Amino acid sequence: MKKLIISIMLVNFLAxxxxxxxxxxxxxxxxxxxxxxxxxxxxxxxxxxxxxVDPLNDSNNILSTRSVHYPFDVSAVQDADKPVVQAxxxxxxxxxxxxxxxEGNADERGSxxxxxxxxxxxxxxxxxxxxxxxxxxSQIESxxxxxxxxxxxxxxxxxxxxxxxxxxxx
Amino acid sequence: xxxxxxxxxxxSLLLLHVSLASAEMSIEIIGAGEHQIPVAIVxxxxxxxxxxxxxxxxxxxxxxxxxxxxVDAEGKxxxxxxxxxYPDWSARGAEALAIGTVAVQANGRIxxxxxxxxxxxxxxxxxxxxxxxxxxVRAVGHRIADLIYEKLTGDKxxxxxxxxxxxxQGKHFRLVVADSDGYNExxxxxxxxxxxxxxxxxxxxxxxxxxxxxxxxxxxxxxxYTNQRKMLAGFSGSNSAPAWAPNGKQLAIVLTRxxxxxxxxxxxxxxxxxxxxxxxxxxxxxxxxxxxxFLLFTSDRGGSPQIYRMPVKGGVExxxxxxxxxxxxxxxxxxxxxxxFTHRVSGKFYIAMQDFQTGQMEILxxxxxxxxxxxxxxxxxxxxxxxxxxxxxxxxxxxxGRVKQRMFTQSGDARxxxxxx
Numbered sequence: 001m002k003k004l005i006i007s008i009m010l011v012n013f014l015a016x017x018x019x020x021x022x023x024x025x026x027x028x029x030x031x032x033x034x035x036x037x038x039x040x041x042x043x044x045x046x047x048x049x050x051x052x053v054d055p056l057n058d059s060n061n062i063l064s065t066r067s068v069h070y071p072f073d074v075s076a077v078q079d080a081d082k083p084v085v086q087a088x089x090x091x092x093x094x095x096x097x098x099x100x101x102x103e104g105n106a107d108e109r110g111s112x113x114x115x116x117x118x119x120x121x122x123x124x125x126x127x128x129x130x131x132x133x134x135x136x137x138s139q140i141e142s143x144x145x146x147x148x149x150x151x152x153x154x155x156x157x158x159x160x161x162x163x164x165x166x167x168x169x170x
Numbered sequence: 171x172x173x174x175x176x177x178x179x180x181x182s183l184l185l186l187h188v189s190l191a192s193a194e195m196s197i198e199i200i201g202a203g204e205h206q207i208p209v210a211i212v213x214x215x216x217x218x219x220x221x222x223x224x225x226x227x228x229x230x231x232x233x234x235x236x237x238x239x240x241v242d243a244e245g246k247x248x249x250x251x252x253x254x255x256y257p258d259w260s261a262r263g264a265e266a267l268a269i270g271t272v273a274v275q276a277n278g279r280i281x282x283x284x285x286x287x288x289x290x291x292x293x294x295x296x297x298x299x300x301x302x303x304x305x306x307v308r309a310v311g312h313r314i315a316d317l318i319y320e321k322l323t324g325d326k327x328x329x330x331x332x333x334x335x336x337x338x339q340g341k342h343f344r345l346v347v348a349d350s351d352g353y354n355e356x357x358x359x360x361x362x363x364x365x366x367x368x369x370x371x372x373x374x375x376x377x378x379x380x381x382x383x384x385x386x387x388x389x390x391x392x393x394x395y396t397n398q399r400k401m402l403a404g405f406s407g408s409n410s411a412p413a414w415a416p417n418g419k420q421l422a423i424v425l426t427r428x429x430x431x432x433x434x435x436x437x438x439x440x441x442x443x444x445x446x447x448x449x450x451x452x453x454x455x456x457x458x459x460x461x462x463x464f465l466l467f468t469s470d471r472g473g474s475p476q477i478y479r480m481p482v483k484g485g486v487e488x489x490x491x492x493x494x495x496x497x498x499x500x501x502x503x504x505x506x507x508x509x510x511f512t513h514r515v516s517g518k519f520y521i522a523m524q525d526f527q528t529g530q531m532e533i534l535x536x537x538x539x540x541x542x543x544x545x546x547x548x549x550x551x552x553x554x555x556x557x558x559x560x561x562x563x564x565x566x567x568x569x570x571g572r573v574k575q576r577m578f579t580q581s582g583d584a585r586x587x588x589x590x591x
Binding site: 109110113114116117118119121124141142143146148155 | 364366367380382385386387406407408410411424426429430431452454455468470474475496498499512514517539541542585586
C-alpha cells in the first residue's frame with residue numbers, strides 16, 4: 001500500500017515536471033535526480049531511467065584499445081597487451097551477436113610473403129586468445145595484410161613498430 | 171647523330187657507368203663483364219627511321235648485358251657482305267660486325283634482314299630475316315640482339331623475354347607486364363588494394379598472383395591473352411605464394427585454412443588441393459626445381475626464416491642455409507645446380523646465390539633494400555627489387571656479380587619483379 005502511494009506520487013511529480021517544461025523535454029529528464037538526492041541520499045532506489053552504454057563505445061573502457069603490437073619477427077601477444085585481448089574476449093563471449101575481424105600486419109623487413117604469413121600468425125594468435133577467453137570461432141575472422149598496408153611509411157623503427165600490429169575491428 | 175650517340179655510349183662505358191634514358195624510364199648500368207666482346211653494329215640500310223629505332227634497341231640490349239663493348243662504326247656503312255672491308259673493322263678492334271637492311275612490307279610488317287659477321291675469320295656467323303607486325307620495332311631489335319648474344323656468347327639471349335612486377339603509388343596498385351628492359355609496359359590489373367607475388371606459367375600465357383581485392387589474400391590465375399581470370403584459392407585466412415610446376419599442370423601455393431602457413435599443391439583450375447607440409451610453423455615461398463622433383467621454400471621452423479628443400483612427393487625436409495642472418499624467397503637456377511635468395515644480415519638485404527654441391531653462399535650485391543630475386547631464363551642475369559632515390563626500383567645483376575643495372579620506371583614503386591619466359 002505504501003509502495004503504491006509512493007509510486008503514484010512519483011508519477012504525479014514526473015508528470016508535473018513534464019508539464020512545467022514542455023518545451024525542453026531533454027532538460028526535463030534529469031530533473032528528478034537532484035530532487036531525489038535531497039530527499040534521501042543513501043538507500044534510495046535510483047528512479048532515473050538507466051541508459052545502458054555499450055562498453056565498446058566508452059572511450060575510457062579498455063575495449064577502446066583495438067590494436068596490439070609486437071617486437072620484430074614475433075607473433076605472440078605480449079604481456080602488456082594481454083588484458084586488452086582478454087577484455088575483448090569477455091565482451092565477445094557476453095555479446096554472441098557481435099563479430100570481430102582481426103587484421104595482422106608486419107613491418108617491411110622480410111620478404112613480402114614471409115610477412116604475409118607473419119601477419120596471419122599474429123592475427124591467429126589473437127584469435128586463439130579470444131577463444132580461450134570465451135569467444136566463439138564463428139565470431140572471429142582473421143586475415144593478414146603482411147607489409148602491404150603500412151600505417152606508417154618510414155623506413156625506420158618508429159614506423160616499423162607501428163606496423164607490427166594486429167587490429168581488432170568490430 | 172647516331173654515331174655521336176654511339177661514341178658517347180662507348181665513352182661512358184669506359185667509365186663503367188652508362189645511363190640510357192627515355193621518357194618512359196631510365197636505366198643505369200654499373201660494371202662490366204670480365205671479357206667484353208668488341209662488336210660493331212652498323213645502322214641498317216633501308217628505312218632510316220626504323221633502322222635507327224632498331225639500332226637503339228640492339229645496342230642498349232647488348233650494353234646492358236655487360237658482355238659487349240661497342241666499336242665505333244662511324245664513316246662506314248656496309249649493308250651487304252660484299253660491301254664489308256674486313257681489315258677496316260679489324261683495325262678498329264671489332265671481333266664481330268652486324269649489318270643489314272630494314273623495310274616495311276606491303277602488308278605493313280617490318281622486315282629486317284640481318285647478318286652477323288666474324289671479323290677475325292672473315293665469315294658469316296648468322297643470317298636471318300626477322301619480321302614483326304607494325305609497331306613492334308622493339309621486338310625486332312630484341313630478336314636481333316638475342317641472335318647476336320647467342321652467337322657470340324654461346325648462351326641464349328633473353329632480350330625478347332618479359333618481366334612482371336607490381337607498381338605501387340600510394341594505395342594504388344598495378345600488376346604490370348613489360349619487356350625485359352622495362353619498356354612496353356602493359357597493365358594486367360589495377361586496383362586500390364595490394365597485389366603480390368606474380369608468377370609466370372612456364373609457357374608465359376598466364377600469371378598467377380595474390381590480390382587483396384576481397385579484403386584478404388586470394389590467389390588468382392589470369393590469361394595474358396584473353397585477360398580472363400579465375401580464383402585459384404580463396405579459403406579463409408591467407409592464400410598466397412603461387413609457384414608453377416615446370417610442366418604447368420600444377421601449382422604450389424600457401425594456405426592458412428588449416429592453421430599456420432603451409433604449402434599445398436593445386437591444379438591450375440583450383441581443383442585437387444593437397445597439403446604437403448605439416449610443420450605447424452611458417453612454410454612459404456615454394457619454388458619448383460627445373461625437373462619438377464623438388465621444392466625450395468622459406469620456413470622459420472629453426473627459429474629464423476631460412477631456406478629448406480623437400481621432394482614434391484613428400485619426404486625429408488632439408489635445411490639449406492645456415493650462419494648469421496635470415497634468408498627468404500629461394501629460386502632455383504635454370505640449370506638446377508643452385509639457387510638465389512634474399513639474404514638479410516645486420517639490417518641489410520642482399521641478393522645471394524648458393525651452389526647445391528658446395529653449400530657455399532655468395533653475395534652478389536652491395537646490400538641495402540634488395541629483395542625477391544629471379545633468374546632470366548638463360549641463368550645469366552638476375553632481376554630483383556631494390557631501392558634508390560627513395561623509390562622502389564627494378565635492378566639486375568649478372569650471375570657472376572660483375573654487371574649491375576638499375577631501372578627507374580616512370581613513377582611509383584616497383585615491387586615483386588619476376589622474370590618470365
